[in-house]
Amino acid sequence: MFKINRKTEYALRGLRYLANSRTNEPVMIREIAQKVDASPVFLAKIFQLLNAAGLVTSSRGVVGGFRLSRPPEQINLREIVEATEGPVSVNLCVVDEDACDLTKTCAAHKVWRQVRYSINKMLEQITLKEL
Amino acid sequence: MFKINRKTEYALRGLRYLANSRTNEPVMIREIAQKVDASPVFLAKIFQLLNAAGLVTSSRGVVGGFRLSRPPEQINLREIVEATEGPVSVNLCVVDEDACDLTKTCAAHKVWRQVRYSINKMLEQITLKEL
């Protein structure tokens, strides 16, 4: 539980690399993959997700590549995690998925919402710059 | 990410059931499984874990079964989750598993420790009674 997967791991490494390359020129995936020690094809997939989420901007063609869409201090951990793994969802309902009306009364459900909220808040406070 | 698995889900349901049965007589796994809508064999496995973690106490023989080792308000979510899924570990190191000395300097590592700590604290504040 609460373990990030390899997709997120590579995403973070790649983003770190971009954040550290001071100039905001596009860097091609092959270079990132090499520096970050990941398969280029797999990393490409991951950067597609980051691109779709608006965290990086891709450009094609011979001088193409990826660069950060925003400065590192404006990209937080929650965004990155959600881009690669989807939204944080601890659980739907402890009692019984069907019997739970999802909106009220179910105490367990309320607790999970609370947990999820806290986790999100926490992740939002950490930016790429801190990493 | 941050999704509890079915083992934990069933564990919680089972524990809830025990917590709600006011008398602290042993309840056999078959009954719990039925009430909680889980396979008895699988749930038995899960309760073995809970037993090993000291959350429930098992007794064998014809009037055997499981009962809570402690009152519900003294069993917190962290204990339950750790019993079924092992300790919360977000990640070892974002940078490079090998290159990271795990104890100092690595900024990413520090952040993860922080996240893990906060999550643990949060889980500890929620007891079985609240569910």
Next chain:
DNA sequence: AGAAACAGGACTAAAAAAGTCTTGACAGAA
């Protein structure tokens, strides 16, 4: 036009999670 980069769907492989089976140990009652 052509080379070099990303886009994206289909596919395969590996790992983890979920679930079953079987045998044994223990407790209590007849």
Next chain:
DNA sequence: TTCTGTCAAGACTTTTTTAGTCCTGTTTCT
């Protein structure tokens, strides 16, 4: 003591998820 009904525990199988590859297409710049 012996029989019955419970949990214990390891080996095994199945299912689901994650990781990773392949191939074809599209875009961009020269």
